[in-house]
Amino acid sequence: MEEAHDPELLAEFVTESLSGLQSVEQDLLLLEDDGGADKDLVNRIFRAVHSIKGAGAYLNLANLVTVSHRAETLLDDIRAGRRTANALVTDAVLGAVDALTAMLEADDQGHSYNCLAILEQLDLVLQGDQQLDAQAPMTSTDSRNLAHSTNPASKTPGPADGAPSNTHSSADQACDLLGPADSAMANCDPTVLADFMAESLQGLDEIQHDLQELESEGGTDSGLVKRLLQTVQTIAGQAAYLKLHKLTALSQASQTVLERIHRKTLQPTHAVTDVVFQAFSTLRLMLTPEHDSAARDCASLVQQLGSILDNNGVPLPPLPPLPLADWQFLKQLTNRVYPLYRLFVDLGELHQAIDIKEGVLEGLNAIGKVRHASLPLELIDTSLSGECMLYLETMLEPSILSQHLHIRLSAIEKVDLAQQPVAPLASHPAPSPAAIPKLVTPASSSTAASAPPLASSSRGGPAAPTQPAPVEVPPLPPAAMAKTSSMAAEEKMPDSEKTQRTRAADEPTMRVPARILHELLEWTGNMVMARNQLLNEYDFRESNAFRTLSQAITGVHETVIETRMQTTGSLFERYRRVVRDLSRQLKKEVAFHIEGGDLELDRTILESFADPLTHLVRNCIDHALETPEERVAAGKNRQGNVHLRSYVQSGEIILEVQDDGRGISAEYICSKALSKGIITAAEANSMTEEDKVMLIFEAGFSTKDQATDVSGRGVGMDVVRNNIESVGGTIDLRTRVGEGSVFAARLPLAKALVSSSLTTALIIEIANECLAIPETAISEIIQYDERTLKNIRQVDGRNVYQHRDKIVAMIDLRTPLGLQQSPTVNKKVDKSRATHPMNKRACLVIIQFRDQLFGTVVDEVVGMQEIIVRSNPQLIQDCTVFSGHTVLGNGRISLILDINGIVNKMSLKFPKQASKKNSPLDEVEGYPAYEVTATQKMLVFNNSDTEYFAIPIELVAFIERIRESDLTLVGEREFCRLKSETLSIVRLEKFLPVSPLNRKLKDVCLIRPAAVDHPIGVVIGRDLAVVDVAETFESRLDDQSGIVGTFYWNDHLVMLLDLFCVLEKHSPEKISHRDESTHNARILVAEDSLFFRKLIGQYMQRDEWEVKIVNDGLQAYDELINNPTRYDLIISDINMPIMDGFELVRKVREDRRFDKLPMVALTTMSEEHFREKGLALGFDRYVIKIDKREVRATVSECLRIRRDGGAARRLSAEEN
């Protein structure tokens, strides 16, 4: 039994079991959700636990076997439908999984693991649920009984064909436990068997409750014990008659123990009842179908029961904990030579065993030295009975002591003086039953004689535990069986083997040192690169061999990469358990969502995210999410949501933890940081909301008054940040009070991928250097030609590019890369760059960084390529603009740009991300299609040195720096020749009551307004900035003065200009209303931006028109439904929160009443596909909201169509 096992085998077992347990954990969580309805699932879990138990038993891992057995029992109950997989049950099994994992991970495979707690928990569930079973209908057993009662021959043997199928199956099962190959068994009638089983089960069910009381009663209720006894006696008797040997053995053994309890010669301690429970549940198991595990336990149980008797009721293991006083005493004894043993002896027996005249003490001192005893030493020789603890220093092995002194091996313990004994309470004896057989030695107890034959049969053997003969017999040679049973047996036996085998076939694993895999990876990476080089140099198109080789190389590479890759999902799945446990512990209702779990990352990188994510997830549940009551009070769903998601964006992988809880108050964080002295009051004042929230990641930050044992919001967030930064990532936080938070960890793709893995990148050439840009960071590649050039303007002396409705900063990549200093830079290219050369191959690459864009001009785009990513050598690792390198087809190394590094190096500052303003929920709730414009981008400029003005950036076509001397004065009017146009110049001071432009300025700026047909330019000062203006600007009543409102920017009062008003005054003939006469009309406008609300309000200002403006599509729709006949026209923005313009028009057009209601889209989204979509959905017109004249003309036109009953387009469309 104690033979040493092959360590490799053991390691194999541990690895396999651990991975098995991992899947069990996940399956269990699934199980909890469906309550055990999925039989395959239960079976899968059962098999996994079972195989651990099986292998554990083979390897003599007693604790492991005990725990897995109990868990298995529970699972079997679920499988058989006797138990529902409620939270209590899964809790217990999950606990068992944890315990098993801990044991497997321990160096000694759990030999020293204290599994009492988990065993107790499992037992509690095993018992507790049985109680439930007793009240609730017992699904399986009941139905069996029911089925049985439909059989008329309930007591007497009847024709088997009349019995329902499940009776059959139980009969089959019963035959399976027949045990020894006794020829008498052959003629056993299956129907009788079935009857016996049904009856026995019923009996067992009836006494279940009694069984539980047994322990609490402490055996005082004799009626209770008697009932138990009767039931077992019946089973034992019938089983013996039917020659069901295993069953007989077990029930007889239980019967004996119960008898002893009944006669009060045995105290039903926890240790005793534990084994009895075990015996009863095994009995049940043996009597129910699918019991394939039960038979094996039977033998050990019989032994355990026997050992209880042998030990004469002494609790097992019988050694009370080492008393602290004794330990202290013994510790002072310094002259010890040999190990010290603690012997728990019965003096009476000892006197018999040591047949020495001098007495026990002398006898003991002959083999060692008695150092201490629980009795005074002089009393030992005189007391002829009673228990005593002896401390013996001896060189003899415990086994020899045991034989010599005739005491049980288990009563001998080596005393470890280095270790202070645990407090007695903690080590209260409660033995693990499976461990007991090891302790059993033949007893010399005289009371054993009264034990029934079974118990006596296990006595008298040598030190090794003997098993009762019937149990030892291997199960059933089929030939000796009744036909049914032999069939069952044939199916049964290979089946359990099969399941193990298929399991192994599913995922055979092999342990390989990581170093070998790493080398393999390097080599295959080289292979791929060499192949690419070969392809570059030679033409292999005709060569089949090369094609095969090439495929093989790709295959090898992919396979090797796979060894290192792991999906983020596998990491995320772990948190399902964390979320579940925590939410139960904290009594919160949490739904856990995983998104994008199929993203694959390097195992080690992924693993480095495990801890930070744990922290974030725990924080989420502990702090962020409210209790169900709070949530309901706040108008939220009772159930909170936690999302874990991963995705790739701009060459970064992003792992996000999102909750829809309270959110984090910037002010609160700020005040905490102030009180902790992390920031000063002055710093606090100058911080934005976002900056304040980010304080949470500062070292030393904590909100201690809020912390709990689970996690402290803020405490240790700097650890999270450090963890993520240590692998080269960043973390940021978006939050909104009352709505929730999103923590996003970002990591450059090149760092997150396995070194030598493939990724797609754009290879570009700049200043004769080849660089790779991760494909995911590329937004667009634009031919760098005349037309592109036209969209490049200068703002603040830097180039910007008008990219659709966005102005994108243009950077020269050579600056951060310091390329112009290199001696090889082609002088020609360098020179021409300054004036934007028409290099045929040059391209403008628009790069996206997080949600923002910037552009750069490259000399040439080589193309998109699959590249092998390699990490940079140590010596150049501080070059943060590169995240790695690759080898190109020509054998040269190309560095991979790290966009984050570039942005930092160039200190590009982007306005706070639009998405930051969004509710974190927007994405989830399904509004992701369009950005919500909570702010308006404004071009701020000065006219006189101190007076500042602003116009929406959309109204600017371009800005050009000109010299005052470029202006030509023609009478009162000024003109300027710019490009091929002659612009009529507008000076604000001429039309507005403002101070004039400083005339001394040599050069000024010129705004060319967008969407104005005739050439016009506004001269302004040189102070320019593009700012985000929150919609908190103050409005002024429109006095037709051309000023719409004011706001503060950098301590300047900025006037919000109505540019069209100015232009109108400048050239009324060109920008006149020219409105056709219209009739009275009511117009409904949906527009979310305050600025445009005002603007449109002004546009629409006519006496005949009554305008109602609402904030979003939904409001507009509600208004329309409430007053279906009121409005003559709807004007709608496209990009709106809650309900956008597309949705609005779709809903309106669904309603037949509004068929003829004209709808105009008024938006800044000028892309053609938006226009097409808008028109397709039912807008009559799609107008870019800039041109007052066009807007008014369109509105008039639409109204006219309606008035004329025109809507002809629509009508004719219907006829078609």
Place this chain on the structure above:
Amino acid sequence: MQVSTFRIGKEFFGIPTLLVEELFRPLPVTRVPSADRRIEGVVNIRGTTAVVLSMRRCLGWEDLATDLAGEMILLETSAGLVQEARQLKLEAFSEPVVLSVDETTQIHHLPIDRKYPPPAHISQDFVDGVARSGEIYVTILSVAKLIADIQNGKVEA
């Protein structure tokens, strides 16, 4: 002590022969902008990426006029350099490193006792001493120190 010598300009320098893995004609170097100035770039030697240190720049000399002039020395970094670093109590460094020099010259066998400490005017730490081989004076360099200097971001004197 066996010393491999190389020439830069008109001066001769040497490193222990044990540290030399291979000598080869220059490969195209990919420059690594923003890296330490002494790092000329990276090269691909049969599938392995190596960092190229320009000995001219390390010694504070001007670059050679043309890129592909000179010669390269691949250091034996797997054992020799690690050992040297250990002796000097420096952080072990085992990545491939290439020195780019003007020209490699023959291997001189120099008796250890003929190594003089560096003359007082030499400020670079990585100069280990000066040895004489006939009429030729050879400056002995400690590559491990040099690499450690670059690693720690110590600027050249």
